[in-house]
Amino acid sequence: MSPAGPLAGLRVVELASENAASAGKVLGDLGADVIVVEPPGGAATRAIGPFAGDRRDPEHSLWWWYYNTSKRSVTIDLAAAPDAFRELVRTADIVLEGERPGALAALGLDHPDLRHDALIWVSVTPFGRTGPRAHEEATDLTLLAGAGPVWSCGYDDHTVAPVRGGGNQAMHVAGAFAANAALVAVLHRDATGVGQHIDVSMHAALNVTTEGSSVTWLVAQQTVQRQTGRHAAVLPTTDVQVLAADGRYVTTGFPPTSATDFRVLLDWLAELGLLEEFDAHPFLEMGVERGGVDPRADLGDPLAEEIYRTGRDAMVFLATRMEAYPFFVAAQERDYQSGIVHTPDEALADPHLVARGFPVEVDHPQLGRPVTYPGAPFLMGATPWAIRRRAPLVGEHDAEVPGP
Amino acid sequence: MPDVSPGPLTTRAPGALSAIRVCDLSGQLAGAGATRFLAAFGAEVIRIEDPVDQGRWDIIRGGPPYVDGRQGNDLGGAFNNHNVEKLGVTLNLRTARGRELLERLVAVSDVVTENFSAGVMERLGFGYARLRELREDVVYVSNSGFGHTGPYVRYKTFGPIVQAVSGLTFLSGLPGRPPAGWGYSYMDHMGGNVMATAILAALVHRNRTGEGQWVDMACAEAAVGFTGPGLLDATVNGRPQRTAGPRHSNRDERGEWAPHGIYPAAGEDRWVALACRCDDEWRRIAELIDEPWTADFSAAAARLAEQDRLDGLVGGWTRRRGRDETVKALQAAGVPADRVATPQDRVDDDPATAGWGLWPEVEHTAMGRVRVDGVPAHLSETDWRIERGGPCLGEHNERVFCGLLGLRRDELAELAEEGVV
Known part of the structure; x- marks a missing residue:
């Protein structure tokens, strides 16, 4: 058994949903006792792929496996057995749900029906529980499109469609705010004994997670434009993503500007025997001699601009001549902020993450072998994050719950 | 130790977190975003900035966008956005007097936050062991790209690096094209959100046990957690993601749906x-x-x-x-x-954002009234409040050093002379 997490002793009753599953995982992996309530036969989200062994059945959904770690499952038919749900909610510190606005009220099972003084009730819905768009249909794609992220993502060529970043991020963003708001409410309840209702809008969550896009409009009424592999910006910036010699991409980060930067570039080129081939190298030497360049202050100085451009070109040249991983490491060892475009499974196997113990093995008795999962989002000194059990089978804990 | 009682410095009605004081050495967005959330619920967040470089360690401080094109170190629009409701003080931690004032501040703080590169806090003399001596139950949360241990401990990152290394960049793109990635520092936002989870969870634990702790967060690891089900396809089904076929991220994850995508409309880039x-x-x-x-x-x-x-x-x-x-x-x-909403569409022409009150207006001492991002959760008893703009450099020195730590005004003036604040 892992040591108790920071939320040990808190019980969360979660109605299985596509909106709130990640918030439940956050709380469960931090030690809360999360009971996920499914209809008999299993939650609709068990139909979301991919599937273990490509077996399309409720016990093999990897979506379900991933977002329901550390939880227990009970099956309740809310319409036929509302009292079972009422009884379970009486044992809860937090209720977490992502039902359509009005759906629980129609069953007499909404927050106003079931509240008790100390209960915290979190609703995660596409547009919030009230308001003009509360009843619109939405998916991850339409939410990211309508709430800002898609406008900023894609390619320099604007005849190509903008892009939705992958990985169910609408749920992740809303889920992070939902979990955090629930913990704020727990701290308030610790002090006062008073619970409350929390209304989380996925659309609002994405709207305030756009970095420069919203703020540039709010403050200056200017519009950022998407660019390949880098920040959307009001004015175009130079490309940073480079195809390395092994067909993988790297990102070169901020261009070199200081005298040290140019010195290091020269040494690096020389070390690889590429100095002569990079025939613009005299400009790097000038960069050293003049003590670096300042892309803003030196704007309009043709020589400084040439030096600045050459520094960037040298990084691109090095990246195209090296394999992606050695480039990333060599650049970072020389203090250049650079990155390699890993796939998620390559990230999980990256030596740094492995050294920190990030990949974790989770027992899957039905599968007959453990499965490697992404591990702790942060390392807590006293109360470690942990996947306490694999995601539950349908109704696996019907006989155990409810209880104190 | 100060002989004044460290009561709250704000006069308005208490929020859910009004009893929490945060000594905030963080910045940029990955750190500032976390403490912004706490401040919106009433936590007293005191941001520490360096008077020597005028707070420019935070590259956002004087950066764009600007109101009416007015530029300056106190006029950065994004800095204001990320630091609403915080107090701002200056402290030169290279000086003995500066370090002593930080010690006194830590002693009366519940939480210490930072997002320096690994090792910086130790070099300043404020590693966890020292923080604990100053405040035994302190919740100390570090947020860096790669964390405080491991082979990349010295590596430097910002959002796009974290996104690339974690796999998020790879997951965003269309067939036959390079990765499109994220057109902003998604992981600065989400890193801040995850950091806030760490702070709040540690405070919940402290409430129950009296025990504080150190939390070491590596943003790149938090990011991998946002790629889950597809990643399990690799670890469970032995299907490496690089060779699993081209990404089509406007369709991906829901392969059973069609049509499912982003389609052109009449007009340019619509x-x-x-x-x-x-x-x-x-x-x-x-x-x-x-x-x-x-x-x-x-x-x-x-x-x-x-x-x-x-x-x-x-x-x-x-x-x-x-x-x-x-x-x-x-x-x-x-x-x-x-x-596919433009910024103008969703800020000025969306009943869902307007109805939510999503773009509150703050009063900023130098910029005047400016709209900022709100919070996407409404709490029925203790809702968020965002009214005060981000701090000008050292704006709250007197309030914090005199009001909280009990310095006399002439002592503060002396410290200013000496370059300590």
């Missing part, structure tokens, strides 16, 4: 996103399109078998119509659809 999740939704889309070819695609199997051709035909239809006209018709038909 787009419609739509998702068809079942035959019935297709029937409603086909009624709107009202063209004979739609009959070929009444079954999901047919739509999936020729998804590229279907996308071309749907795109042909959307291209001839106005974006908002198409979106309204689809929404009225109960089909999930939305415009």
